[in-house]
């Protein structure tokens with residue numbers, strides 16, 4: 001392939017700026033699989049000892065890693081599912097239907113999207129306590145979903161806006177109900193947006209830390225991010241940074257894999273809309 | 277199926293787009309809705325198929341009142357200007373969609389799709405996606421999809437606007453052939469007078485939300501009801517001369533030139549404001565009612581030459597002549613008007 005500009009200078013600059021990150025990542029990976037003599041930088045032996053959490057319970061009798069992972073998965077997956085389902089419908093309504101206060105909804109979407117959510121956390125905390133959802137996974141899922149929704153709806157609205165109005169009218173004219181038109185004709189065309197929202201909100205749920213930490217601090221339904229945090233603070237393990245790195249790697253792995261598989265789909269969010 | 281629109285009014289918010297329109301379209305006829313941009317052609321079309329709700333008036337298909345029926349129940353096929361093919365479905369699925377919606381059996385669907393594909397000549401394209409088709413082919417698919425469930429009425433919104441000149445010519449006769457072969461009642465929206473005249477049985481000329489005249493193309497050309505109609509039909513367009521009636525003649529504004537009036541308006545009372553319309557083919561060197569002017573514009577159109585002649589008072593006459601003479605820009609010419617072919621209009625633009 002021929003480019004109309006040379007790209008190696010760009011690559012070089014990017015490489016130099018990414019170098020610190022690359023070095024850190026390399027050390028993260030290397031450290032978790034090796035042992036070394038304290039005070040040196042070069043590892044001296046290969047070991048899987050740091051990954052022992054995968055096959056034995058840790059000494060303090062807390063939940064095994066798989067329970068926590070399952071929690072994280074439930075948290076991320078249900079957030080993603082609900083966010084996607086609602087965004088797909090609300091985005092359509094905002095893009096196509098004229099209903100009272102449509103402008104107000106559009107405006108508040110942008111405001112909510114830009115709103116620093118941490119400032120809401122005290123209020124949310126109180127509400128969850130009143131509702132009895134404090135310290136439950138459900139509570140965090142609800143809050144996370146609500147906070148992700150503005151972005152999802154906004155992106156989906158953008159995708160719907162690119163679908164020509166005539167296609168919908170053609171469908172109605174062909175005798176299909178409004179629902180059939182939406183389901184069979186419109187939804188397939190915003191599918192890239194749907195996929196992007198699904199993956200994006202899953203990843204966002206997977207890596208969420210503040211909400212579970214504040215709203216679900218107990219150990220009954222921990223997620224990986226808070227599990228990792230407690231490991232850091234825990235006196236039993238606090239010297240074992242290699243164990244913590246290994247858990248971190250385990251935690252980050254799905255994110256990396258999902259990114260690798262779906263990177264094209266995720267880029268759609270910024271490209272907006274489809275071709276052909 | 278016969279379409280009858282009575283006292284149709286359509287408003288968007290505060291703006292009234294169509295006011296009190298009535299129109300009858302005969303069964304099996306192809307009618308053109310012709311008019312300048314923004315005059316409400318598409319609005320009328322979309323009201324017939326049910327996409328727009330009518331604010332007032334009645335719409336009947338045959339004896340059935342469909343004014344309040346949703347589009348799904350009207351059995352009208354529509355071809356949109358940009359074709360509106362479903363991009364994620366192949367051609368076969370596109371055409372089959374109206375039948376699938378009605379849950380017809382598979383074998384039946386396949387049979388009908390093949391039949392209609394043969395009619396519009398796209399049998400070999402059935403497995404393609406719309407993005408793999410040329411404009412003309414997409415047009416045919418859109419036609420097939422609109423026709424496949426045997427609608428009572430076919431509506432076409434500027435079906436040729438997106439095609440290049442050569443393809444437009446081809447699809448013009450194709451659409452007409454298909455309409456005649458199926459015998460369907462069709463309404464064609466266009467702002468191209470040539471399209472309207474060449475494809476349709478009758479033309480309804482619209483201006484600012486009103487129908488100004490409905491009749492056969494030739495009749496509309498020869499016998500326009502107003503100066504707007506006369507000015508809209510014909511290419512190169514008709515030229516107008518303004519003046520005042522005086523003893524069976526017209527005295528042109530700001531000049532001494534006087535011309536005999538055509539015999540049907542010869543006894544107008546003196547002092548009546550007048551507007552004469554003279555088509556380019558009736559302003560020729562050999563005609564007898566001579567006027568003199570300067571050639572101010574020459575255009576060679578291949579077979580013919582087009583001249584603008586500016587009279588002494590600044591009015592412009594147009595002439596179209598088969599090629600021959602070597603008339604140049606700036607030449608003074610004395611050519612004649614064919615008196616009996618002059619169209620006379622009153623001060624309000626109405627035909628006299």
Ligand SMILES: Nc1ncnc2c1ncn2[C@@H]1O[C@H](COP(=O)(O)OP(=O)(O)OP(=O)(O)O)[C@@H](O)[C@H]1O
Pocket residue numbers: 288291293311312313314315316317318319320467
């Ligand atoms: N949804 C709408 N809301 C407000 N005004 C509208 C709407 N649709 C059409 N109009 C107005 O109605 C008038 C007629 O529109 P319409 O689309 O019928 O014109 P048209 O004759 O089809 O023109 P064109 O040849 O440009 O397609 C225009 O002035 C347009 O601005």
Ligand SMILES: [Mg+2]
Pocket residue numbers: 317318319
């Ligand atoms: Mg239009």
